[in-house]
Amino acid sequence: MMKKFIAQVIVDNKTSNTDKPYTYLIKEEMLEDIREGMRVVVPFGMGNRLIKGIVINIEEYEKEFTKFKYIEDVLDDKPIISKEMIDLSFWMRDYYLSSYLDALHLVMPPGNIKEINTYINLKKEWKEKIGDLGPKEKEIFDILIKNDGISFENLKKLNKDKNLRRKVISLEEKGLIRTTLEIDTKIRKKYERYVHLCNREVLLDELLLDIDKRANKQIEILEFLYNIDEISMKELLRTTNTSLSVVKTLEEKGKVAIYEKEVLRDPIPDDICKYNKHELTKQQKYCVETIYSDIKKGKCDKFLIHGVTGSGKTEIYLQLIEKIIASGKQAIVLVPEISLTPQTVERFVGRFGDNVAVLHSKLSNGERFDEWRRIKEDKVKIAVGARSAVFAPFNNLGIIIIDEEHENSYKSSMNPKYDAIKVAEKRCEIEGASLVLGTATPSIETYYRTKLSEIKLLTLDERINNKNLPMMSIIDMREELDKGNKSILSIELYKAIEENLKNKKQTILFLNRRGYSTFVSCRKCGYVVKCDNCDVSMTYHFKENKLKCHYCGMSLKPPEVCPKCGSKYIKYFGIGTEKIEETIKNYFPQARVARMDLDTTSKKNSHIKILNRMKKGEIDILIGTQMITKGLDFPLVTLVGIIAADTSLNLPDFRSAERTFQLLTQVGGRAGRGDFEGKVIVQTYNPSHFSIQMAKNYEYNEFYETEIMMRKEFKYPPFIDILDIVIYGPEEERVINSAKKVHSDIVKQLEKESRRDLVENIFGPNPAPLEKLKNNYRWQILFKCNKNDLDLLKGVIKRVCIDNSQSKHYKGIKFNIDVNPNSIL
Numbered sequence: 001m002m003k004k005f006i007a008q009v010i011v012d013n014k015t016s017n018t019d020k021p022y023t024y025l026i027k028e029e030m031l032e033d034i035r036e037g038m039r040v041v042v043p044f045g046m047g048n049r050l051i052k053g054i055v056i057n058i059e060e061y062e063k064e065f066t067k068f069k070y071i072e073d074v075l076d077d078k079p080i081i082s083k084e085m086i087d088l089s090f091w092m093r094d095y096y097l098s099s100y101l102d103a104l105h106l107v108m109p110p111g112n113i114k115e116i117n118t119y120i121n122l123k124k125e126w127k128e129k130i131g132d133l134g135p136k137e138k139e140i141f142d143i144l145i146k147n148d149g150i151s152f153e154n155l156k157k158l159n160k161d162k163n164l165r166r167k168v169i170s171l172e173e174k175g176l177i178r179t180t181l182e183i184d185t186k187i188r189k190k191y192e193r194y195v196h197l198c199n200r201e202v203l204l205d206e207l208l209l210d211i212d213k214r215a216n217k218q219i220e221i222l223e224f225l226y227n228i229d230e231i232s233m234k235e236l237l238r239t240t241n242t243s244l245s246v247v248k249t250l251e252e253k254g255k256v257a258i259y260e261k262e263v264l265r266d267p268i269p270d271d272i273c274k275y276n277k278h279e280l281t282k283q284q285k286y287c288v289e290t291i292y293s294d295i296k297k298g299k300c301d302k303f304l305i306h307g308v309t310g311s312g313k314t315e316i317y318l319q320l321i322e323k324i325i326a327s328g329k330q331a332i333v334l335v336p337e338i339s340l341t342p343q344t345v346e347r348f349v350g351r352f353g354d355n356v357a358v359l360h361s362k363l364s365n366g367e368r369f370d371e372w373r374r375i376k377e378d379k380v381k382i383a384v385g386a387r388s389a390v391f392a393p394f395n396n397l398g399i400i401i402i403d404e405e406h407e408n409s410y411k412s413s414m415n416p417k418y419d420a421i422k423v424a425e426k427r428c429e430i431e432g433a434s435l436v437l438g439t440a441t442p443s444i445e446t447y448y449r450t451k452l453s454e455i456k457l458l459t460l461d462e463r464i465n466n467k468n469l470p471m472m473s474i475i476d477m478r479e480e481l482d483k484g485n486k487s488i489l490s491i492e493l494y495k496a497i498e499e500n501l502k503n504k505k506q507t508i509l510f511l512n513r514r515g516y517s518t519f520v521s522c523r524k525c526g527y528v529v530k531c532d533n534c535d536v537s538m539t540y541h542f543k544e545n546k547l548k549c550h551y552c553g554m555s556l557k558p559p560e561v562c563p564k565c566g567s568k569y570i571k572y573f574g575i576g577t578e579k580i581e582e583t584i585k586n587y588f589p590q591a592r593v594a595r596m597d598l599d600t601t602s603k604k605n606s607h608i609k610i611l612n613r614m615k616k617g618e619i620d621i622l623i624g625t626q627m628i629t630k631g632l633d634f635p636l637v638t639l640v641g642i643i644a645a646d647t648s649l650n651l652p653d654f655r656s657a658e659r660t661f662q663l664l665t666q667v668g669g670r671a672g673r674g675d676f677e678g679k680v681i682v683q684t685y686n687p688s689h690f691s692i693q694m695a696k697n698y699e700y701n702e703f704y705e706t707e708i709m710m711r712k713e714f715k716y717p718p719f720i721d722i723l724d725i726v727i728y729g730p731e732e733e734r735v736i737n738s739a740k741k742v743h744s745d746i747v748k749q750l751e752k753e754s755r756r757d758l759v760e761n762i763f764g765p766n767p768a769p770l771e772k773l774k775n776n777y778r779w780q781i782l783f784k785c786n787k788n789d790l791d792l793l794k795g796v797i798k799r800v801c802i803d804n805s806q807s808k809h810y811k812g813i814k815f816n817i818d819v820n821p822n823s824i825l
């Protein structure tokens with residue numbers, strides 16, 4: 001039997017019963033053109049409808065192959081995804097139980113693959129090289145001359161050459177054309193007019209021969225252009241101080257060419273200052289050298305830099321990256337989305353300039369695609385971004401650095417619900433790169449792995465210039481009430497702010513909440529205003545005098561009297577940043593106060609503006625939520641007040657102690673970074689809690705030891721894995737019945753596998769903590785399982801839920817599966 005080649009293709013068809021690779025035969029003449037990671041057109045289904053897909057695997061095949069169809073066409077001249085990234089996405093699909101398409105989507109160029117095309121542009125110098133072309137190539141090139149910028153697909157309609165693709169590649173190799181991927185979005189590309197000389201081969205005198213000697217401006221422009229490659233029209237007019245009409249005249253005379261050129265949308269502001277290199281401290285130097293010597297030896301190890309706040313971790317990253325790119329490799333830096341502040345970006349762009357691509361969620365689709373392409377085409381060496389930057393399509397990755405590794409925003413809430421740290425680790429293994437995690441407050445899971453020697457620990461226990469960590473004092477708010485102080489500020493915090501203002505220093509006040517007050521309730525009967533769709537309490541917003549649901553966005557006018565008992569004593573409880581702002585302005589009318597939370601920063605750049613004012617010293621007191629905990633480095637901040645530590649302590653989550661410790665340490669770490677001692681004041685109703693006491697004394701190791709014991713005792717990660725299935729849908733009864741069916745099917749399957757022992761660690765089905773969300777009822781089944789059993793359990797869940805999701809039992813029902821969720825709300 002003859003040998004043939006087959007390709008596995010994932011087709012772009014969004015129903016889950018087609019979510020598997022399909023096998024296609026490759027025509028012999030196509031074999032040389034097709035690679036893994038390229039897009040193809042294939043006949044699909046009964047009617048052989050032509051659809052697009054992506055090749056994930058090519059192999060030889062010797063068995064019966066008559067039942068397979070042939071690939072119709074190849075759409076790319078180069079793979080758009082590397083083999084390594086395909087492997088990474090399949091690993092994600094397996095680990096997080098997602099679909100092929102969802103997993104592939106993450107590693108693909110942004111946007112819809114249907115909208116991506118290869119475009120062909122002439123290079124400026126094509127005239128000089130046209131001599132080398134054979135007759136067939138010449139034929140193709142003639143089409144290109146008439147259709148500069150044509151898509152590959154359209155070129156195919158104009159030229160039926162069987163080897164068109166190879167000829168185009170050859171034209172590119174000969175330097176006549178350039179091919180680029182481009183996305184056909186509705187977003188307009190950005191073009192600018194450019195000018196260059198038509199004929200550069202002649203001497204300048206010859207060029208000026210037929211120009212009137214009195215046409216000074218024309219001569220000046222030609223002389224100017226003679227010495228440069230090309231220039232944008234705007235700049236030409238400015239530098240030569242001429243008008244457009246003069247350039248137009250030269251165009252008519254055939255001296256210069258005016259053409260449109262695409263300029264890449266560049267999301268990085270131009271006014272970034274240079275960020276100079278620091279001479280490393282001994283501890284910093286030790287980190288850089290240890291990690292780099294490892295990399296030089298070709299090991300691809302994992303490191304945790306545990307460095308106290310203000311110990312100069314960023315400088316370590318920067319100097320490591322410098323070495324990595326000098327060796328010809330590339331670097332990815334992940335930072336939490338909310339720390340993608342100008343301050344962070346400035347450090348990377350200020351050091352490496354144009355070599356940096358910045359990826360964040362506020363990019364437009366066009367900007368995102370351009371950044372993706374700059375990375376893919378090796379125009380930049382460094383990508384800085386939030387979670388999804390872990391998929392930056394570098395071809396020769398040397399290092400992935402993850403700053404603030406303890407942050408929960410590295411876990412995605414969309415399918416696949418991946419953890420960027422785990423994915424980074426996997427990617428480093430696949431591509432032979434090193435992984436560096438950094439934080440002042442390592443997550444319990446990561447620190448545990450340093451104890452197991454899976455991750456190498458590097459410690460920085462000193463701040464730069466030996467600055468002291470700020471003094472932290474804990475205020476018992478119950479005692480304040482006993483003393484008759486009903487204000488939200490303790491006496492100590494009040495006095496400290498007053499003093500700080502007098503000394504012309506800056507203060508940060510932190511609150512783990514937003515809005516004016518958390519909820520509205522009746523003091524007489526206890527009624528609480530809740531959202532009808534979501535069954536969660538609604539939040540009162542003072543300025544608009546409205547109640548809002550933070551899940552579905554519904555808003556209401558607050559009731560004047562209690563809807564239930566008619567009493568007038570319906571009242572606003574709790575405090576929010578707005579309320580603090582009001583109180584502070586009352587107490588300190590002379591102070592310049594600003595507030596930073598989701599409400600004040602929803603407009604693009606507004607949060608940058610607030611931080612800039614802070615940097616310039618135009619704000620005395622900054623009030624904020626989570627947004628102000630991370631990465632900020634303002635030398636004049638000497639006082640940090642934490643209004644209520646209890647909000648994080650009382651979260652219904654096994655990580656609440658860890659979160660509280662991290663929060664106090666991180667927020668506290670914003671103080672005293674300059675030349676002045678810092679001070680932190682923590683207000684709480686629970687002052688003796690170990691997370692608060694140990695944060696006060698900066699005792700990370702003690703905190704870790706206490707917490708890890710509890711995790712072991714109560715069976716939590718890192719000792720086990722947690723799996724969470726939420727079953728949801730619009731009809732309550734169907735949801736409950738489905739949840740019960742899922743549960744009993746899983747139990748049956750486990751019995752079949754002779755693993756009844758696993759059943760005792762299944763919790764539920766129960767109503768989920770958020771029982772109703774956006775008109776869906778939600779039930780939940782939780783699993784705690786030993787690491788060794790995770791694959792088995794996932795296999796069972798896959799069979800019971802995913803493979804059956806189209807069955808009639810589950811009509812109108814959806815499953816939300818999360819492997820090691822951040823929280824189970």
Ligand SMILES: Nc1ncnc2c1ncn2[C@@H]1O[C@H](COP(=O)(O)OP(=O)(O)OP(=O)(O)O)[C@@H](O)[C@H]1O
Nearest residue numbers: 278279280281309310311312313314315464631633
């Ligand atoms: N070797 C050095 N010499 C002098 N200054 C330095 C040096 N390294 C870093 N710095 C400066 O020290 C300050 C603190 O550094 P950086 O912000 O990187 O700390 P960090 O460890 O990331 O802290 P955090 O975890 O709180 O964000 C910065 O202003 C930085 O410019």
Ligand SMILES: [Zn+2]
Nearest residue numbers: 522525562565
């Ligand atoms: Zn009432």
Ligand SMILES: [Zn+2]
Nearest residue numbers: 531534549552
């Ligand atoms: Zn709602």
